[in-house]
Amino acid sequence: MITGNGITKTFRQRGDVLGGREVRALRGVDFAIPRGGAASFIGESGCGKTTLGRIIAGLETYDEGEIGIDGTSMSPLTPKQRQPHFRKIQMIHQDPYSALNPTRTVHQTLGAPLALRARQTGRSRQWMDERAAEVLSLVGLDPGTVLSRYPHQLSGGMRQRVVIARALTVDPEMLVADEAVSMIDVSLRLGILALLKDLRERLGVSVLFITHDVATARYIGDDGELYVIYRGQVVERGPVDTVIADPVHPYTQSLLSAIPVLHGLERPGEQPVVPLESLDESQPDTGCLFARRCPFRSGRCESERPALGATRGVPQEHACFHPERRSVIARPMSGV
Ligand SMILES: Nc1ncnc2c1ncn2[C@@H]1O[C@H](COP(=O)(O)OP(=O)(O)O)[C@@H](O)[C@H]1O
Ligand SMILES: [Mg+2]
Known part of the structure; x- marks a missing residue:
């Protein structure tokens, strides 16, 4: 609450x-x-x-x-x-274009908050990769297709999905x-x-x-x-x-x-x-x-x-x- x-x-x-x-x-x-x-x-x-x-x-x-x-x-x-x-409490902003760092792939974008959690909880690299794939699937994106992409290679709707996926990494x-x-x-x-x-x-x-x-x-x-x-x-x-x-x-x-x-x-x-x-x-x-x-x-x-x-x-x-x-x-x- x-x-x-x-x-x-x-x-x-x-x-x-x-x-x-x-x-x-x-x-x-x-x-x-x-x-x-x-x-x-x-x-x-x-x-x-x-x-x-x-x-x-x-x-x-x-x-x-x-x-x-x-x-x-x-x-x-x-x-x-x-x-x-x-x-x-995770905020999803209005503008999916400025919310993502243009120099980072989706993998890197999701990797940053996941690495922090992995350090805190003693989890492995494999856990991070699995979790990245999991949050992408939750937002309706195919991990195999989008993980290596940069924001400019995604539509506005896909970018907003990545932003939501990033928010989900912290449960x-x-x-x-x-x-x-x-x-x-x-x-x-x-x-x-x-x-x-x-x-x-x-x-x-x-x-x-x-x-x-x-x-x-x-x-x-x-x-x-x-x-x-x-x-x-x-x-x-x-x-x-x-x-x-x-x-x-x-x-x-x-x-x-x-x-x-x-x-x-x-x-x-x-x-x-x-x-x-x-x-x-x-x-x-x-x-x-x-x-x-x-x-x-x-x-x-x-x-x-x-x-x-x-x-x-x-x-x-x-x-x-x-x-x-x-x-x-x-x-x-x-x-x-
Ligand atoms: N960082 C800020 N500095 C000064 N004034 C601000 C700031 N953020 C918002 N305001 C002012 O506070 C009021 C409410 O803004 P905001 O919360 O953005 O409204 P909304 O999201 O409903 O459009 C507006 O008058 C806005 O100009
Ligand atoms: Mg507003």
Whole structure:
């Protein structure tokens, strides 16, 4: 189980002579991803998804809050003590082109982490070769064909498979896939998504899927939880299918309305509640972060920040003061 409690992160961007500006990338995020489970973080570009994924994988520091890995809290540990815990969480980046060293063959790429493990556990060279072949087979590549190849001799989809194979060399508990298919040819995307799903089922590895695309979030873990992030805050959280079929927060609704068809789940005639706009950090930071874009806002929304929580009769958690106003307006075609 990987947990986060109140994770906060502010970046101080250096820019002009006045000392730059602060970006509140994460504002007290809570999450819990069970072993073998699936979760998806979704939200517009700049909402903090990658920052959160990097923090979970131990690649970025956080200002406040707590990350727990299988019951062990990371905060009191030294960086060295944290290493074996964070090794259980492997990140798969968006760009399979820059993720692989162009001067290394696939054999060398997989050999580096395997050599480390072999040293630690007193295993042989033969074990390393067998393990390399095994992880390649797990990701659907033929070891005999690809082991001697360099990245430029592989397609984007094959490269991403090699990246996933490299992550598997350390027997991870969780894969964090950050927009893992967005830079891959459209025709190859479904294969990578199916692979992640398959690894979940076969190895019991949990998958955290970070995406701006609801359809892929749903595909990867329809039994998992969807976290909708807006400007560094989780504004809605619940079972993927529940949130997609009946979103409560107006931001989730606008996000979903931008996508007419979701893998067979059509939402005919639905209009965006609020048009999506680019992030504007100069927006006031009091009250609900979404208030300025929200047609349902009241005076309270402008002065007070709604926290993520449950309302009676609503199956998912949400951070909105007026969930009851929504269902009628957001679903004009459903006959209500
Ligand atoms: N290393 C960094 N230094 C300064 N600002 C950063 C850094 N990384 C991310 N940010 C800022 O934090 C915010 C969240 O970024 P990010 O986590 O990459 O969002 P997403 O992945 O959802 O697009 C953005 O405003 C981004 O500009
Ligand atoms: Mg990102």
